[in-house]
Structure formats: structure tokens, C-alpha cells
Amino acid sequence: MSTNTPAPLRAYDLTGRVAVVTGAASGIGRRSSEFLAAAGARVVLGDVDADGLRETSERVNVHGRSVAEITDVTDRAAVEALIRRATEEYGRLDVLCNVAGAMSPGMIEEITDQQLEDALALNLRSVVWGCRAAIPAMKRNERGGSIINVSSGAIDAPVAGIGLYALAKAAVAMLTKTLAVEVGPYKIRVNALAPGATLTKFTTWRLQRADGTLDREAYDAFVERMKERSPLGEIGEAEDQAHLVLHLASDAARWTTGAILRANGGQTFAW
Ligand SMILES: NC(=O)c1ccc[n+]([C@@H]2O[C@H](COP(=O)([O-])OP(=O)(O)OC[C@H]3O[C@@H](n4cnc5c(N)ncnc54)[C@H](O)[C@@H]3O)[C@@H](O)[C@H]2O)c1
Known part of the structure; x- marks a missing residue:
């Protein structure tokens, strides 16, 4: 002690x-990128959205240094190149946050093989590829590393119409726990977040009109419904998850591995 x-x-x-x-x-x-940079880390940013990446770079560079790489995580070579960029640019890799993901809607009876492929590629295979590519670089560090995967509150209760997404995210949770056991001896910690309803672009996936514009009334009703599900009467913000990312990335979580952390406002009690 x-x-x-x-x-x-x-x-x-x-x-x-x-x-x-x-x-x-x-x-x-x-x-999360902003929080990691504000805590002193150099950050390699990956996403398919070039404009969004540029804006994140500007925000992150207020605190420190970053590089951005347009990356489609459903492409294994692109994921591997993103991870390589960390060691090429900065000489090491300490933290990997597998955050990219999106809803894969549809009733199981009706989904096509292509939908199944796409859902697993984006929400599961990309995470496996990221973890696998990061491990060799982290093994070279004396104090190992931290892998943070993003699962979902959807793993805690079945909801009709999002089964594909939920099963991929449930697999991410199990991947996290298994990998924690496998790479623990190298001081690599592996944890996941299972966020509850969190206000981001993701929130709007089922609230758009046929022409692609946001149905404001449906959006407001959804937000109210999500607030009611939480004993706190609130909906989450990206920041609530970023705090956990920072914690898991840091030495404060030195003894935390194989955990699925749930910042969800207690919403899952209501399901
Ligand atoms: N917001 C929520 O309520 C919520 C709840 C549970 C889990 N999650 C999970 O959190 C993660 C982050 O979501 P968010 O809420 O910040 O949503 P978001 O839509 O704001 O961000 C998701 C990001 O992933 C990127 N992305 C999508 N497909 C990609 C691809 N093929 N390659 C690279 N990047 C890609 C998008 O461009 C976007 O920048 C996702 O994995 C999501 O499933 C979100």
C-alpha cells in the first residue's frame, strides 16, 4: 500500500x-480525441468523414499534436495503416480507441445477407482488426497499453429492429473480455464502453424524413423518451463517454481490464 x-x-x-x-x-x-490530447497524448485520428476529421483536428490541435488519416474501418488494410501511422509518426502506440460504428437496423427475419455482412464489417470485424494490429506495437512498451472498444447499452436488453447491431456489439463485449485475458501478461488492458442513449449524429438514425432531413418533432419525442428511461431524467452527451475513455486510457485504470463500463444514466433498468 x-x-x-x-x-x-x-x-x-x-x-x-x-x-x-x-x-x-x-x-x-x-x-474522446480532444480529452486525450488535453491530457497530453498525441492522437492519430481516423474516420471516413474528411470534413469532420478536419474539424476534429482543429479542435485537438488546440491542446497538442495530431495527425488525421481518412480511414474506412471496414477495410482491413486501412485499419492496419492507421495503426502503423502511430508508430511511423510518433514512434509508439499506447492507446487504441475503436469508436467507429453505426446502427444496422432491421428485423432479423427481413435482413439480407448484405446487411448482415455490412453490420459485422463495421461494428465487429473492424474492432477485431484494430485490436489485432495494435497488440504487437503495445507489446513493445514496458508498461503495455490500453485498448478501449465501444460496445453499446443495446447488449443489455433485446429491442426489436436493432438485433443485428446488438449482436455485433455483444460480440465486441466478449472480444474485449477474451482479449483482456490473452494480452494481460503484456500489461495490455482491454476494456469497453456500453453507452446509453448519447446525443450525437448517431441519435438521428431513425428520425429522418424520406428526403433525409431531420424530423424535429420525432427527434424531440425520442430525446424525451430516452430522458424518461433514466432515473436521472437526462440523456447522455459525448463528453460522458469521453471521461470514461480518458480514465481507461490513463494509469488511473491500471487495475481495470476486461470491464464493460456503462455510462447510461441507469436507462437499462427501465428496459
Ligand atoms: N450515441 C449513442 O447513443 C450510442 C449508444 C451506444 C453506442 N454507441 C456507439 O458509439 C460509437 C460512436 O458513435 P457516436 O454516438 O459518436 O456516433 P457518430 O455518428 O457521431 O460518430 C460515429 C463516427 O463513426 C464514423 N464511421 C462510420 N462508419 C465508418 C467507417 N466505415 N469507417 C470509419 N469511420 C466510420 C462516422 O463517420 C462518425 O464520425 C459507435 O460505435 C456507436 O455504435 C453510440
């Missing part, structure tokens, strides 16, 4: 660390 003067915030200092974040152009990935 340590008996020295406590300095708990020092554990959150990421100076000298290098992080890769997928899905960095928006929402949880963007805010």
Missing part, C-alpha cells in the same frame, strides 16, 4: 503517450 502524499490527478497525465482513435470525426470519438 502506498503511503506517499496522494496526487490522484497525476495518473491522468498522458504526456508522452500516443493514441489512435477511430470514428474521430464526430460524437464520442471526437470528444
Whole structure:
């Protein structure tokens, strides 16, 4: 047991660390990138959305240094190139955040083989590829590394019409736990977030009119419904997940691995 003067915030200092974040152009990935940079990390940003990436780069560079790479995580070579960019640019890799993802709607009886392929490619295979590519670089670090996957609150209760998404995210949770066991001996920690309803672009996936514009009335009703599901009466923000990302990336989570952390406002009690 340590008996020295406590300095708990020092554990959150990421100076000298290098992080890769997928899905960095928006929402949880963007805010997490900003938090990691604000704590001192250099960040490699990946996403398919070039404009969004540019905006994230500008925000991140207020705090520190970053490079951005247009990356489609459904392309294995692109994921591997993104991870390589960390070691090429900054000489090491300490943190990988597999955040990129999107809803894959549809009743199981009606989904096509293509929908099944697409859902697994984006929400599961990309995460496996990211983890696999990051491990060799993290093994070279004396103090290992931290992999943070993004699962979903959807793994806690079945909801009709989002089964494909939920099964991919449930697999991400199991991947996280298995990998924690496999790479723990190299001091690599592997954890996941299972976010509850969080206000990002993702929130709008079922609230658009046929012409693609946002149905404001449906959106407001959805937000109210989500607030009612939480004992706190609130809906989450990207920042609520970014705080957990920072925690898991840092030495404050030195003893945390194989965990599925649920910032969900207690919503899953109501399902
Ligand atoms: N917002 C929520 O309520 C919520 C709840 C549970 C889980 N999640 C998960 O959180 C993660 C982040 O979502 P968010 O809420 O920030 O949504 P978001 O839509 O704001 O961000 C998702 C990002 O992923 C990127 N992306 C999508 N497909 C990609 C691809 N093929 N290659 C690279 N990037 C791609 C998008 O361009 C976007 O920048 C996702 O995995 C999502 O499933 C979100």
C-alpha cells in the first residue's frame, strides 16, 4: 500500500503517450480525441468523414499534436495503416480507441445477407482488426497499453429492429473480455464502453424524413423518451463517454481490464 502524499490527478497525465482513435470525426470519438490530447497524448485520428476529421483536428490541435488519416474501418488494410501511422509518426502506440460504428437496423427475419455482412464489417470485424494490429506495437512498451472498444447499452436488453447491431456489439463485449485475458501478461488492458442513449449524429438514425432531413418533432419525442428511461431524467452527451475513455486510457485504470463500463444514466433498468 502506498503511503506517499496522494496526487490522484497525476495518473491522468498522458504526456508522452500516443493514441489512435477511430470514428474521430464526430460524437464520442471526437470528444474522446480532444480529452486525450488535453491530457497530453498525441492522437492519430481516423474516420471516413474528411470534413469532420478536419474539424476534429482543429479542435485537438488546440491542446497538442495530431495527425488525421481518412480511414474506412471496414477495410482491413486501412485499419492496419492507421495503426502503423502511430508508430511511423510518433514512434509508439499506447492507446487504441475503436469508436467507429453505426446502427444496422432491421428485423432479423427481413435482413439480407448484405446487411448482415455490412453490420459485422463495421461494428465487429473492424474492432477485431484494430485490436489485432495494435497488440504487437503495445507489446513493445514496458508498461503495455490500453485498448478501449465501444460496445453499446443495446447488449443489455433485446429491442426489436436493432438485433443485428446488438449482436455485433455483444460480440465486441466478449472480444474485449477474451482479449483482456490473452494480452494481460503484456500489461495490455482491454476494456469497453456500453453507452446509453448519447446525443450525437448517431441519435438521428431513425428520425429522418424520406428526403433525409431531420424530423424535429420525432427527434424531440425520442430525446424525451430516452430522458424518461433514466432515473436521472437526462440523456447522455459525448463528453460522458469521453471521461470514461480518458480514465481507461490513463494509469488511473491500471487495475481495470476486461470491464464493460456503462455510462447510461441507469436507462437499462427501465428496459
Ligand atoms: N450515441 C449513442 O447513443 C450510442 C449508444 C451506444 C453506442 N454507441 C456507439 O458509439 C460509437 C460512436 O458513435 P457516436 O454516438 O459518436 O456516433 P457518430 O455518428 O457521431 O460518430 C460515429 C463516427 O463513426 C464514423 N464511421 C462510420 N462508419 C465508418 C467507417 N466505415 N469507417 C470509419 N469511420 C466510420 C462516422 O463517420 C462518425 O464520425 C459507435 O460505435 C456507436 O455504435 C453510440
